[in-house]
Amino acid sequence: MNELWNIIVAVILGLVEGLTEFAPVSSTGHMIIVDDLLLKSKEIFSEPVANTFKVVIQLGSILAVVILFKDRFLNILGLKKEINGVRKKGHRLSLVQIIIGLLPAGILGVLFEDYIDEHLFTIHTVVYALIVGAVLMIIADFVQRRRKNAAIDTVDKITNTQAFLIGLFQCIALWPGFSRSGSTISGGVLLGLSHRTAADFTFIMAVPIMAGASFISLLKNWQYITMDALPFFIAGFISAFIFAIISIRFFLKLIDKIKLLPFAIYRIVLAVILIVVFL
Numbered sequence: 001m002n003e004l005w006n007i008i009v010a011v012i013l014g015l016v017e018g019l020t021e022f023a024p025v026s027s028t029g030h031m032i033i034v035d036d037l038l039l040k041s042k043e044i045f046s047e048p049v050a051n052t053f054k055v056v057i058q059l060g061s062i063l064a065v066v067i068l069f070k071d072r073f074l075n076i077l078g079l080k081k082e083i084n085g086v087r088k089k090g091h092r093l094s095l096v097q098i099i100i101g102l103l104p105a106g107i108l109g110v111l112f113e114d115y116i117d118e119h120l121f122t123i124h125t126v127v128y129a130l131i132v133g134a135v136l137m138i139i140a141d142f143v144q145r146r147r148k149n150a151a152i153d154t155v156d157k158i159t160n161t162q163a164f165l166i167g168l169f170q171c172i173a174l175w176p177g178f179s180r181s182g183s184t185i186s187g188g189v190l191l192g193l194s195h196r197t198a199a200d201f202t203f204i205m206a207v208p209i210m211a212g213a214s215f216i217s218l219l220k221n222w223q224y225i226t227m228d229a230l231p232f233f234i235a236g237f238i239s240a241f242i243f244a245i246i247s248i249r250f251f252l253k254l255i256d257k258i259k260l261l262p263f264a265i266y267r268i269v270l271a272v273i274l275i276v277v278f279l
Contacts, residue, residue: 003231006044006231006232007231007232007235009039009041009044009232010053010057010231010232010233010235010236010239011235011236011239012034012039012239013031013034013035013039013041013053013054013057013236013239014057014060014235014236014237014238014239014240014241014242014243015239015240015243016030016031016034016035017031017054017057017058017060017061017236017239017240017243017244018057018060018061018064018239018240018241018242018243018244018245018246018247019243019244019246019247020247021058021061021240021244021247022061022065022181022202022203022206022244022247022248022251023179023181023247023251023263024133024137024179024181024182024185024186024260024263024267025179025182025263025266025267025270026126026129026130026133026177026178026179026182026267026270027179028121028126028176028177029126029129029130029177029267029270029271029274030270031054032123032126032274032278033270033273033274033277035050037277037278041053044232045228045229045232046224048221048224049224049226049229051221052217052218052221052224052225052233053229053232053233053236055214055217055218055221056218056225056233056236056237057236057237057239057240058210058214058240059211059214059237059240060236060237060238060239060240060241060244061210061240061241061244062206062207062210062211062214063241063244064240064241064242064244064245064248065203065204065206065207065244065248066207067245068203068245068248068249069200069203069204069207072093072155072200072204073204073207075092075093076093076094076095076098076204077095092156093155093156093158093201093204096160097158097160097163098163098204098205098208100160100163100164100167101163101164101166101167101170101201101205102167102170102205102208102209103164103167104164104167104168104170104171105167105170105171105173105174105209106209106212108171108174109174109209109213112174116174116175116176120174120175120176121176123274123278125175125176125177126176126177126274127177127271127274127275128177129175129176129177129178129179130177130178130267130268130270130271130274131267131268131271132178133172133177133178133179133182133183133186133264133267134263134264134265134267134268134271135264136172136182136183136186137182137185137186137260137261137263137264137267138260138261138264139186139190140185140186140187140189140190140260141189141259141260141261141264143189143190144189144190144195144259147192149192151189151192151193151194151195151197152192152193152194152197153194153196153197154197155197155200155201155204157197158193158197158201162188162191162192162193163201165187165191166184166187166188166191166198166201166202166205167205168187169183169184169186169187169188170183170184170187170205170209171183179267180202180206181199181202181203181206182260182263182267184198184201184202184205185198185199185202185255185260186198186260188201188202189260194256195255195256195259195260196252196255196256199251199252199255200252203248
């Protein structure tokens, strides 16, 4: 019975990870509510195992992005000239632009990793991040509605400067609860990208930085993936992968229609729930 419950917990946490990792709502905030308050995965095995589990299921979400954007990644690497049957001519999104976008958060993440882990992973800081992130998203939608020029409708039109500036916005996501996609999509929209284009660039840019951080964490904590815990890890990974694919497809179909405001309102509601429950 305990083993079945463990699998159920893993599947639920994978669902939460898959549905929230790439939506601008903060997967950290949802994990706090679902895991720390309700499921308490740290009590199933141990705290190091639970923390390593969350790294593993994040890899499931990353794999979902790789599969959904495989043509784009192959094109960036020069291994495929067509995306969805369309041959890319002239300027196109390049590996250099991805690296430019990754540098700011990558550098700051390395420099302030210990400080972030010690001081920013608290309920208070997550609540503040949810609210501040919601305000940024509302501002981005307001600016986009007031803009007279047509928005950039493809990642192939993103300039090096825009890539770097979006990378600067991504730095804000080092603040747990802010949301990587929330910060970069908002930043992209403020810089003249359509919501869909900003989302596409966000997902593409997320793969190397998330994969790198996850693999480094796994190398440090490999000993916690034991045979006893392996079914727990596998169930969570598969669940996160499946629900991330569903979430990303749904999100990309809707984002240009609904914009960021509904997610901003949801974040504020989530922040209020965290205040009532924890504070």
